[in-house]
Amino acid sequence: MVVIDATTLMLLLRPGVGAPRGHDGTPIEKPTERLNFLVESLEKSRTKIIIPTPALSEVLVRVVPAEAEKLVEHINAKAIFRIESFDARAAIEVAAMTRNGTDGGKRPAKRDEVSTYAKLKYDRQIVAIALVTKASAIYSDDGGIRAIGTRAGIKVIGLADLELPAEDAQLKLKLDGTPEAHDGSKIEPQPAAVSIESNTVESVLGDSPGN
Numbered sequence: 001m002v003v004i005d006a007t008t009l010m011l012l013l014r015p016g017v018g019a020p021r022g023h024d025g026t027p028i029e030k031p032t033e034r035l036n037f038l039v040e041s042l043e044k045s046r047t048k049i050i051i052p053t054p055a056l057s058e059v060l061v062r063v064v065p066a067e068a069e070k071l072v073e074h075i076n077a078k079a080i081f082r083i084e085s086f087d088a089r090a091a092i093e094v095a096a097m098t099r100n101g102t103d104g105g106k107r108p109a110k111r112d113e114v115s116t117y118a119k120l121k122y123d124r125q126i127v128a129i130a131l132v133t134k135a136s137a138i139y140s141d142d143g144g145i146r147a148i149g150t151r152a153g154i155k156v157i158g159l160a161d162l163e164l165p166a167e168d169a170q171l172k173l174k175l176d177g178t179p180e181a182h183d184g185s186k187i188e189p190q191p192a193a194v195s196i197e198s199n200t201v202e203s204v205l206g207d208s209p210g211n
Helices: 006-013 031-044 053-060 065-077 088-100 117-132 143-151 166-174 201-205
Strands: 002-004 049-052 081-084 137-139 155-157
Touching: 002 006, 002 117, 006 031, 006 053, 049 053, 049 117, 053 065, 053 081, 053 117, 065 081, 088 117, 117 137, 117 143, 143 155
Parallel strands: 002 049, 002 137, 049 081, 137 155
Antiparallel strands: none
């Protein structure tokens, strides 16, 4: 099993909303293609994608109630996804993080100046759910989740770290030089279009409500 955060979930549900920057602050190349390929790979390996309820709530608050219900129905209809609640086991993990300073040394961690208590609590909840579900990784570009997850012993993978499909990776190598047609003429590389085929995120979730 793997866990995704709110930003990754939003990109799954709404590929056009814009991708986050990588954890180093640089723009992420072909984010939708990377995420499509991840979902396809996880489906083939029968790996569940855990959606923590705190992440789901953060996404649903951005849409009207009727659309929120439809989005949840779409998620529940797909076998690859599992919505996981913040339950008593996760609450115990968060309490331990807060009491023992799991995410910031031996004593309870001081918050960064740019971090609020609500944000810190949210990050801990995501990591706690990953711990209790024994997830192998969290997919997130959030610095707070990365720091807490790493200290808790869970691999945190950013969008830029995801592999591209083979055809996109090969094209990237070719772009170091200009490809040539069979007649020797130069072929100018064209922007890659997001396909809507069986292996895309759109096919995993179905048509998004309101579109």
